[in-house]
Amino acid sequence: MGGKRAAKNKQPPAAADGAAVVCLPADCRLAVQMALKEQLQQVLQHGDIVIDAQALERVDTAALQLLVLLRRELEHNGGALAWRGTNEVLHEAAALLGLEQSLNLPTATSA
Amino acid sequence: MGAVDLTQFHKTFFEESLEGLDAMEAALLALDSGSTDHELVHTIFRAAHSIKGGAATFGFAEVAAFTHVAESLLEEVRSERRGVDGELIDLLLRSVDCLRAMLDHTSHGLPAADADSEALRGELVRLVSGEAAPAPAAATPAAASVDGWAIRFVALPHLLQTGNDPLRLFRELQQLGQLDVCRAFVVDAAPTQLAELDPGQCWLGWELRLHGAVARADVAAVFDWVEGDCELTIEPIAAASVAPVAPVAVAPTLVAPPVAAPAAPVASPAPASAPRPVRETAAASSEGSSIRVGIDKVDALINMMGELVITQSMLSDIGEHFHLSQLERLREGLLQLERNTRELQESVMRIRMLPIGSVFNRFPRLVRDLERKLGKQVKLELHGEHTELDKTVLEKIGDPLVHLVRNAIDHGLESPEQRRAAGKNETGTLRLDAYHEGGNIVVQISDDGAGLNRAAIVAKAEQRGLIRPGQEVDDAEVAELIFQPGFSTAAQATDLSGRGVGMDVVRRNVRDLGGSVGVRSQSGKGSVFTIALPLTLAIIDGLVTAVGEERYIVPLISIVESLRLRPEMVRKIAGGGEVFHFRNEYLPIMRLHRAFGCNAAITEIERGIVVVVEEEGRRVGLLVDDLLGQQQAVVKSLEAHYQRVQGISGATILSDGSVALIVDVCGVVRLGQRGKAAA
Numbered sequence: 001m002g003g004k005r006a007a008k009n010k011q012p013p014a015a016a017d018g019a020a021v022v023c024l025p026a027d028c029r030l031a032v033q034m035a036l037k038e039q040l041q042q043v044l045q046h047g048d049i050v051i052d053a054q055a056l057e058r059v060d061t062a063a064l065q066l067l068v069l070l071r072r073e074l075e076h077n078g079g080a081l082a083w084r085g086t087n088e089v090l091h092e093a094a095a096l097l098g099l100e101q102s103l104n105l106p107t108a109t110s111a
Numbered sequence: 112m113g114a115v116d117l118t119q120f121h122k123t124f125f126e127e128s129l130e131g132l133d134a135m136e137a138a139l140l141a142l143d144s145g146s147t148d149h150e151l152v153h154t155i156f157r158a159a160h161s162i163k164g165g166a167a168t169f170g171f172a173e174v175a176a177f178t179h180v181a182e183s184l185l186e187e188v189r190s191e192r193r194g195v196d197g198e199l200i201d202l203l204l205r206s207v208d209c210l211r212a213m214l215d216h217t218s219h220g221l222p223a224a225d226a227d228s229e230a231l232r233g234e235l236v237r238l239v240s241g242e243a244a245p246a247p248a249a250a251t252p253a254a255a256s257v258d259g260w261a262i263r264f265v266a267l268p269h270l271l272q273t274g275n276d277p278l279r280l281f282r283e284l285q286q287l288g289q290l291d292v293c294r295a296f297v298v299d300a301a302p303t304q305l306a307e308l309d310p311g312q313c314w315l316g317w318e319l320r321l322h323g324a325v326a327r328a329d330v331a332a333v334f335d336w337v338e339g340d341c342e343l344t345i346e347p348i349a350a351a352s353v354a355p356v357a358p359v360a361v362a363p364t365l366v367a368p369p370v371a372a373p374a375a376p377v378a379s380p381a382p383a384s385a386p387r388p389v390r391e392t393a394a395a396s397s398e399g400s401s402i403r404v405g406i407d408k409v410d411a412l413i414n415m416m417g418e419l420v421i422t423q424s425m426l427s428d429i430g431e432h433f434h435l436s437q438l439e440r441l442r443e444g445l446l447q448l449e450r451n452t453r454e455l456q457e458s459v460m461r462i463r464m465l466p467i468g469s470v471f472n473r474f475p476r477l478v479r480d481l482e483r484k485l486g487k488q489v490k491l492e493l494h495g496e497h498t499e500l501d502k503t504v505l506e507k508i509g510d511p512l513v514h515l516v517r518n519a520i521d522h523g524l525e526s527p528e529q530r531r532a533a534g535k536n537e538t539g540t541l542r543l544d545a546y547h548e549g550g551n552i553v554v555q556i557s558d559d560g561a562g563l564n565r566a567a568i569v570a571k572a573e574q575r576g577l578i579r580p581g582q583e584v585d586d587a588e589v590a591e592l593i594f595q596p597g598f599s600t601a602a603q604a605t606d607l608s609g610r611g612v613g614m615d616v617v618r619r620n621v622r623d624l625g626g627s628v629g630v631r632s633q634s635g636k637g638s639v640f641t642i643a644l645p646l647t648l649a650i651i652d653g654l655v656t657a658v659g660e661e662r663y664i665v666p667l668i669s670i671v672e673s674l675r676l677r678p679e680m681v682r683k684i685a686g687g688g689e690v691f692h693f694r695n696e697y698l699p700i701m702r703l704h705r706a707f708g709c710n711a712a713i714t715e716i717e718r719g720i721v722v723v724v725e726e727e728g729r730r731v732g733l734l735v736d737d738l739l740g741q742q743q744a745v746v747k748s749l750e751a752h753y754q755r756v757q758g759i760s761g762a763t764i765l766s767d768g769s770v771a772l773i774v775d776v777c778g779v780v781r782l783g784q785r786g787k788a789a790a
Contacts, residue, residue: 044305062276073305096290
């Protein structure tokens with residue numbers, strides 16, 4: 001629930017170290033990718049981005065691809081992608097698609 | 112996902128799977144008889160494939176695992192990496208039998224796999240892996256030794272917009288075997304900036320390895336829906352390269368639990384059956400059977416209904432403002448109504464009619480097995496497979512037919528040596544015919560074998576006291592003898608015939624269906640068994656008779672003749688019985704009013720009418736008051752509404768709305784005999 005609201009937030013909350021935090025909505029599939037992309041674009045200039053996947057319940061290839069491309073661009077610009085609150089759904093999907101490294105996911109399912 | 116109740120589809124799955132197995136069997140037999148039609152292999156493969164798919168969908172893991180291995184073997188045949196020989200066909204036929212048993216068990220909620228099926232599966236696995244890879248360890252044939260597939264899958268940008276998601280494809284792959292993602296990459300053409308990205312487009316590609324005894328077709332089937340939406344290559348992994356494979360880009364510890372587990376159904380021998388997700392199967396299978404109806408028959412019904420509605424509205428229109436001048440129109444309308452009703456009845460009846468081919472289809476297999484067992488050569492000819500029969504009749508005629516076919520091969524047809532000695536072709540011919548004749552369906556089983564062994568039959572009959580020693584018997588009587596209970600001339604009981612089930616059971620089964628069975632035989636030339644069956648059990652042709660105030664219907668098929676007796680024709684015999692002279696024999700008279708306890712009936716024989724009926728080779732005369740006419744009777748079960756009554760097979764409703772009972776001739780004859788014995 002909170003994730004959904006967060007996805008619509010215009011002003012992203014900032015993490016303690018100043019990195020922008022983006023929360024993934026519960027249903028983070030193709031239909032919301034355009035909105036998610038716009039949100040990510042807004043925070044792209046912040047430098048580092050922290051993705052909060054705590055609320056994530058459903059995810060698809062489109063979402064993971066977007067995050068992979070986000071990380072690629074971030075690192076190209078000298079930024080970094082970090083995670084906060086990853087969960088089983090995210091790990092399972094990323095593992096299946098072989099994208100865990102590309103997404104810089106932490107290697108254990110810890111919140 | 113879990114919200115859909117799959118149990119509702121179980122019955123369809125079982126029905127379709129059994130049909131698929133039938134098709135498989137037929138195609139295997141065709142291959143066995145030397146056909147080289149490649150389409151046959153495809154048919155077999157498709158059947159196995161859809162059974163596997165269905166079984167996996169419904170969680171019948173054992174069936175899926177078994178079919179899976181069979182399918183792998185078939186895939187090798189299909190891709191012409193393996194030749195077809197008798198041994199392979201034998202193995203596949205046994206697999207068909209095994210799958211039938213497994214489906215049967217599953218449909219009754221029992222564990223599908225047993226020792227036999229596991230042994231057979233082991234055989235299949237060994238055959239598949241034995242040639243695909245030089246199996247290094249015999250102890251673990253399934254898992255480690257078999258190779259897998261290297262898959263390169265690059266999505267085209269529009270892939271996601273077709274509703275497909277690689278995530279789901281990969282999940283399906285996981286079901287087939289152990290899936291390793293070696294490399295996931297972003298294609299070069301992908302936009303480098305988020306701003307240019309359309310999130311609905313896919314710019315990813317993968318290199319995958321799927322390990323396990325998986326058919327290429329299975330792998331390809333996963334990608335069926337994305338054909339044209341991706342670049343796809345599937346190549347076998349060379350056996351040597353299997354060992355050092357390590358997932359390159361994936362951290363194995365993390366993915367181990369979800370990825371490794373689904374490989375189990377394929378790799379492990381699964382006697383400790385996985386927990387069945389559905390338990391209601393037993394209850395579901397007890398539902399009434401269903402019938403598949405051709406759409407043309409349904410359309411005919413709808414047409415007929417339309418006509419009926421038009422007629423009805425016309426009649427009600429006349430009824431609204433009726434004037435005597437419209438009498439002619441009324442008559443016309445009623446005539447039309449009658450015609451519509453009759454046509455509707457015929458159409459409805461046709462729904463229950465199925466081609467006899469479904470029963471005939473089991474014979475090629477049976478004949479093949481018997482040939483091998485008995486060392487005989489048989490050519491089977493099937494004719495009239497499209498002849499349609501009532502579903503109930505069809506279901507019950509199977510066993511008697513199997514019995515007759517077995518008999519024909521076991522007793523009728525001679526061994527090749529004997530045939531050669533008799534100057535015949537070494538290969539015997541067995542012919543099955545089905546056709547319409549009058550209001551009946553006739554099924555004939557003819558062979559060109561030795562014919563009935565007259566001497567053996569007569570000797571046996573004398574031994575059993577059925578005829579007196581030295582008694583003259585003509586051919587028809589000899590033929591009749593083999594239908595006597597417990598009559599079997601087989602010198603030694605084979606496991607085919609001589610199980611204590613004889614021709615009498617065949618006759619009884621056919622009788623129960625309202626039919627008759629007879630045999631014509633010519634020594635040295637062969638025998639012809641002829642079964643005549645009614646088109647339907649739901650309607651009989653009957654003669655309406657009056658007995659006192661009651662009406663009884665005598666099935667037309669049993670009636671020989673009706674006559675009025677003169678007093679001098681009737682003899683009283685010791686014990687109070689009455690007989691009359693009819694065509695060189697004395698027949699007992701059954702007074703129906705006495706048998707059924709009817710009041711106010713005619714008791715003087717010369718004033719009533721005697722209906723001569725024949726059943727099981729015995730004739731009796733039924734005394735009734737009068738004959739009222741012939742009528743088709745829709746049979747209503749007495750048992751369903753009341754209880755079973757000796758001598759009555761059912762009831763029907765006459766045109767005036769009164770109820771008439773249908774005489775069970777067989778039962779009445781027996782009743783008469785018991786009365787005679789008691790007297």
